[in-house]
Amino acid sequence: MAEVPEPTHRRRSHAGTRDLERYAGLFAERTTVMRSSAMRDLMAITARPEVISLAGGLPDTSTFPPQSFAAQMTRIAQESAAKALQYGPTEGFEETKDCILEVMGAEGMLPDPDDIIVTTGGQQAIDLVCKTLIDPGDVVICEAPTYPGAIPTLCSYQADVVQVECDEDGMQVEALEQLLDELRAEGRRPKFIYSVPSFQNPAGVTMSLPRRTRLVELARSQELLVVEDNPYGLLRYGGEPMPPLYQLDGGDFVIYLGTFSKILSPGIRLGWAVAPPPVMEKIVLGKQAADLCTSTLTQYFVREYFAERRWQRYVDDLVDIYRGRRDTMVEALRTHFPAEATWTEPEGGLFIWATLPDYIDTSDLLAKALRADVAFVPGQAAYVDGRGAHSMRLNFSGVDDEEIREGVRRIGKVIAEQVELYGTLTGEHRVPEPAAEPQPNVVPFRKAEEA
């Protein structure tokens, strides 16, 4: 038998492949908007082990019971090894869709299984929707701020992204109406409106019922597609459940995106999209071209996991843990952030959005914060137009209570130094004081003209 030579030096075989000039002439135009930025370089150093990172968006997977994981994988190996190791249908297994129906049912939705496609994480669902709907230059409407991870996807399809301000009740649908009028006057029709209506990433806000109703009315009357991204809907720590846009609309003009990442595991990379049949047909073709099918192995895992009938209990456990961490973070913000700062107090999800006085640029502040071994996401990451410079996204799900307290304390300290310095510079000598009493009605957002 011929022997395969041992690779002598792993990197040597790649020598040369890094030189841009060898490939520069071949790159598609869309790659020019996919380059790294100074801010991404800053984010790269948040991964140092000594840094407390409130910048991530990670669920706490340490709470998942290892024995349960082992039992399910063993069962798959014993009973379905050949199938679990094989390709699967592009749309996903019917059994996976049954699990999805359970999850969506928990929020009051009852889609037709044929309208569902299982995707490689929620991120692929976003990508497939863009692939299906966007031509270069097409208008896509997003919230301001919007999910930072959607921006590179939209940009890689060369969408013209227009953002509509949010306040504590989510996207300002009145402002959206005005924007739609303006676009119509220019003869432009947005391909879709992308929204995270519940516990939004990054702002943590939830769209009010009147706005949800109005948004769905607008979509129906103007025949516009709304893409509802709902990764956090079941992670509610307070307040009343809100009907998803999909439920209000019945699935004619709302494309729904879901994921198992936040209620089970992001590592299994399982998400889904629900769309009207003609759209779904195109999405399936796109999925086929992208990766043929979603991992069969992890679909089997989800099937086994749901068969145990404990998934809702696990979500309840997560809700208890995250609720505690949210409270810890809000408490820490009240103690350590200056009086001029405002922040959202989300009823669910993973993020708090804090806004600082407008003389503090949070990208610059991050440089200072990193020297104090703490990180957050600068607000600009959630905008396409450079806004958001005075805000930051803080994650409370992936860090424990002690880290939350210490992380917020460190950020508060660098902010306090900047506030004091600004006071000195302007002669106002404003010495920051922690808010004496908890502020019950914190205004989460500045008005648009001040932002």
Add this chain to the structure above:
Amino acid sequence: MKVAVLKGGRSLERGVSLRSGARVEDALERLGHEVLAIDVGPDLVKRLVAERPDVAFVAMHGVGGEDGTVQELLEILGIPFTGPGAAACARCMDKVQAKDAIEEAGLPTPHWFAFNQTAFREFGAADALGRLEETLGFPLVVKPSSGGSSLGVKFARSAGEVPEALVSAFSYDDRVLLERFVDGRELAVSVLGDEPLPVVEAILLEGDRYDFEARYEIGRTRFACPAELSAEEERAVTEAALATYRALGCTGFARIDLILGDDGPWLLEANAIPGLTDTSLLPQAAEAAGLSFEQLVERILDLALEPAAA
């Protein structure tokens, strides 16, 4: 030859440094050298002592790797290294020192004032801002004294914008500069050994030239190399850059940034270790001079090993 490539470290420019380093490693391997890649950390000295490389290629940017710290260590260990020596690096990194040296050499650099935080916090320097704004005029440029990239550089169009710009700049360094804004073409001259390479010009693609933020936004600036300059302009620019390189005591290589105004070149700063990534200016300039990246790397190594360089 055994070449240690020093990269990474803890500076804010870690990401760029890793890309510079990776590209240099590839080139060195293609040139047939034995490459020892080191992401610089607390074990640096131990590793260098254990591995005894023939030469160190310093592909670090920003604090620690570009400010003379690593260079000082290499000098102590007696390991030849690429780029300027410790003293020159320290001078380039500190914009105040650099501008002092440039001015001392009789070269034009925009008028400036430097402050540390103590001046504002303890000595009421804010009360001097009005006077100094009058001297410098608007817009004016506020920048951290150290740091190679554009991080923390802000433009103030009016007195009201100065405090905010200072707060940003002080996020990066305890000392900041307020500098007169010079209108003109933005040029960069890379010097290799004692030879100036073709001039690179940064050209704003869209928006007015007072849209300062656009300068640092990806895709809104394009680089032309060689820059379109008259013979006279080119001579003035390269001579000024070369004189700056010498005034700062640079050896090996460096990149000099300047503005070409109506009244000639104005020197802004020197980068002791300019980026070596696939989009960086020094490799572009070298290519315009007919040097491939490998040839550039080889030449940089040769310069490090020249006896005179030590």
